[in-house]
Amino acid sequence: MILHRDDDPTRRPTLVETGDFHEVTDIITIPAETKPTSTWVILLLMSLSLLSVMIGMIGYLFWEGTGVWGVNIPVGWGWAIVNFVWWIGIGHAGTLISAILFLFRQRWRTAINRFSEAMTIFAVMCAGIFPGIHVGRIWVIYWVFPIPNSMGVWPNFRSPLLWDVFAVSTYFTVSLLFWYMGLIPDLATFRDRATTKVRGFVLAIFALGWRGSARHWQNYERAYLILAAISTPLVLSVHSIVSFDFAVSKVPGWHTTIFPPYFVAGAVFSGFALVETLLLIARQVFGLHKVVRMHHLDNMNKFMLLTGSLVGYAYGMELFIAWYSGNMYERFAFYNRALGEFWWSYWIMVSCNVIAPQLFWFKKIRFNIPIMFIITILINIGMWFERFVIVITLHADFLPSSWGYYRPTWVDIWTYIGTFGLFGTFFLLFLKYLPQLAIAEVKGVMPEASPHFGDDHHAPAGASAKGH
Amino acid sequence: MEKTISDVKPKVFGVLAQFATPKDVYHAAEKVRDKGYKKWDVHSPFPIHGIDGAMGLGDSRMGWIALFMAMAGCFGGFGLQYWINMFAQPVVIGGKPLNPYPAFVPVSFEPGILFTAFGCIIGMLVLNGLPRWYHALFTSQNFKKFSDNGFFICIEARDPRFKLDETRKLLEDIGGRNIEVVED
Numbered sequence: 001m002i003l004h005r006d007d008d009p010t011r012r013p014t015l016v017e018t019g020d021f022h023e024v025t026d027i028i029t030i031p032a033e034t035k036p037t038s039t040w041v042i043l044l045l046m047s048l049s050l051l052s053v054m055i056g057m058i059g060y061l062f063w064e065g066t067g068v069w070g071v072n073i074p075v076g077w078g079w080a081i082v083n084f085v086w087w088i089g090i091g092h093a094g095t096l097i098s099a100i101l102f103l104f105r106q107r108w109r110t111a112i113n114r115f116s117e118a119m120t121i122f123a124v125m126c127a128g129i130f131p132g133i134h135v136g137r138i139w140v141i142y143w144v145f146p147i148p149n150s151m152g153v154w155p156n157f158r159s160p161l162l163w164d165v166f167a168v169s170t171y172f173t174v175s176l177l178f179w180y181m182g183l184i185p186d187l188a189t190f191r192d193r194a195t196t197k198v199r200g201f202v203l204a205i206f207a208l209g210w211r212g213s214a215r216h217w218q219n220y221e222r223a224y225l226i227l228a229a230i231s232t233p234l235v236l237s238v239h240s241i242v243s244f245d246f247a248v249s250k251v252p253g254w255h256t257t258i259f260p261p262y263f264v265a266g267a268v269f270s271g272f273a274l275v276e277t278l279l280l281i282a283r284q285v286f287g288l289h290k291v292v293r294m295h296h297l298d299n300m301n302k303f304m305l306l307t308g309s310l311v312g313y314a315y316g317m318e319l320f321i322a323w324y325s326g327n328m329y330e331r332f333a334f335y336n337r338a339l340g341e342f343w344w345s346y347w348i349m350v351s352c353n354v355i356a357p358q359l360f361w362f363k364k365i366r367f368n369i370p371i372m373f374i375i376t377i378l379i380n381i382g383m384w385f386e387r388f389v390i391v392i393t394l395h396a397d398f399l400p401s402s403w404g405y406y407r408p409t410w411v412d413i414w415t416y417i418g419t420f421g422l423f424g425t426f427f428l429l430f431l432k433y434l435p436q437l438a439i440a441e442v443k444g445v446m447p448e449a450s451p452h453f454g455d456d457h458h459a460p461a462g463a464s465a466k467g468h
Numbered sequence: 469m470e471k472t473i474s475d476v477k478p479k480v481f482g483v484l485a486q487f488a489t490p491k492d493v494y495h496a497a498e499k500v501r502d503k504g505y506k507k508w509d510v511h512s513p514f515p516i517h518g519i520d521g522a523m524g525l526g527d528s529r530m531g532w533i534a535l536f537m538a539m540a541g542c543f544g545g546f547g548l549q550y551w552i553n554m555f556a557q558p559v560v561i562g563g564k565p566l567n568p569y570p571a572f573v574p575v576s577f578e579p580g581i582l583f584t585a586f587g588c589i590i591g592m593l594v595l596n597g598l599p600r601w602y603h604a605l606f607t608s609q610n611f612k613k614f615s616d617n618g619f620f621i622c623i624e625a626r627d628p629r630f631k632l633d634e635t636r637k638l639l640e641d642i643g644g645r646n647i648e649v650v651e652d
């Protein structure tokens with residue numbers, strides 16, 4: 001393996017561009033302590049209006065029933081499931097960054113983990129709404145949980161849809177706990193800097209009396225390690241189980257063994273894209289250039305190149321197996337995807353997901369902020385269309401007599417747009433009131449944090465701040 | 469006679485000393501450890517690599533809590549499904565056996581993860597005696613720097629080797645600054 005520059009402990013890593021712990025505290029806490037900017041207030045108001053649109057749409061849906069959506073027979077899943085899979089896929093980058101990269105000791109993750117964990121939680125909230133409101137009879141939604149009842153009826157544990165309930169709710173809870181645990185030391189930092197009584201009081205509650213004790217850090221670090229270790233199989237299991245919703249059915253184009261890895265790769269792909277989109281904005285708005293460096297963005301672009309190529313491989317393999325299987329239904333499903341009535345969605349998917357990320361082979365593009373911003377947006381559009389292509393396979397099922405076209409209604413469209421309001425509201429509140437970056441962790445990866453800093457006879461750290 | 473507030477003498481909690489860098493506090497901790505103190509602690513804005521060794525701490529017990537919770541979650545999840553399918557509501561669906569155990573894997577795995585996560589965070593807090601609202605150290609203004617750029621050692625009065633003057637002298641000798649006596 002090639003040793004990256006950052007692995008050499010004697011050189012100032014490109015991770016953090018300062019050697020002063022206090023400066024790191026300042027960079028991260030000051031945005032939360034100053035008055036909100038007018039841009040932030042305007043964005044929050046926009047998000048809140050979209051959020052109220054979403055609530056209105058859901059209210060209308062509950063009042064009228066799922067007939068207000070464009071779903072029909074055979075396209076019984078429609079936009080709701082497309083949006084569900086899209087949002088939950090986005091959520092996967094957060095846990096990947098916080099857990100898998102932690103286990104692999106990828107220290108560059110400290111600049112982006114808090115951010116992407118927050119994104120995960122809010123994305124999973126958006127995702128969870130859709131299957132919930134899709135059930136039709138919302139007043140008996142509790143039937144999905146194994147709650148003793150007077151009817152003596154229990155859920156069917158042999159159904160992937162029920163596995164999904166457990167997977168998604170576990171995923172949300174574990175992500176939230178992981179996120180909060182990471183926040184505790186940073187909330188203590190906020191608490192100790194609080195200037196008003198109310199702020200100090202509220203933060204003191206959430207910081208749980210943290211006092212940075214080494215005995216506490218020991219248990220804390222071990223607990224964090226275990227959480228990372230269990231979140232790694234969790235993140236892989238969640239999207240695998242989401243893919244079982246499709247793969248366990250007997251619908252041509254869905255009933256394939258490639259689905260779990262293909263879904264997981266796609267999830268990470270879209271998640272990284274959205275993390276980068278948001279990170280580029282926040283970096284600009286809050287001036288995080290000293291801690292979110294080109295090196296981080298470069299690494300994320302490489303991740304997108306890798307997962308994008310995996311996704312492209314999966315598309316190719318699906319086509320190959322459809323042909324190679326000799327099964328006429330399977331062949332038709334893929335022929336119909338690429339050349340049928342919904343051909344346009346298939347080719348949007350291919351150009352955004354397969355072609356666009358290939359540009360990241362070029363170093364110049366990996367270091368060009370406007371271009372990478374556009375590519376991340378394209379990837380998110382492409383990944384939405386991937387789920388659309390999969391769900392819409394239903395429109396031409398076994399019986400040609402039931403074939404038809406699927407169109408979303410205005411309620412479908414506004415519910416989806418409204419979820420951006422939910423996401424945006426929470427995300428903006430997070431950006432303003434909580435530490436956007438993991439303060440303790442960023443300090444921990446600075447060479448000055450080592451108890452052996454300056455012990456060796458090499459050039460002192462700090463001499464090679466050139467970096468990127 | 470009844471005691472009034474002014475009669476209660478403030479109890480000494482311990483002696484607090486600040487150090488400039490992680491390196492300083494690390495080497496100071498080694499010296500405090502070698503003096504044989506037991507009831508003392510290092511406070512830092514981030515975990516210092518190897519500080520548990522420098523303090524002579526044992527291993528964390530978190531792993532056992534996590535293992536127990538993982539087992540409880542997995543077996544609980546599997547047991548719930550098995551009981552429902554075999555006893556509470558034995559219904560044949562799709563001609564499949566009543567106990568199709570491979571289908572029970574996801575809902576055994578997920579509660580295992582869920583329970584472990586709760587075990588980790590609650591276990592961590594319980595082992596650390598958190599959450600707590602009040603702690604003597606919070607009375608020190610200087611101590612607030614622990615979450616920014618301050619590195620502290622606090623030797624507590626309940627340590628059998630604690631003698632105010634001697635302990636204060638020790639902390640001075642090993643490079644402590646801003647030494648103060650914290651009262652409870």
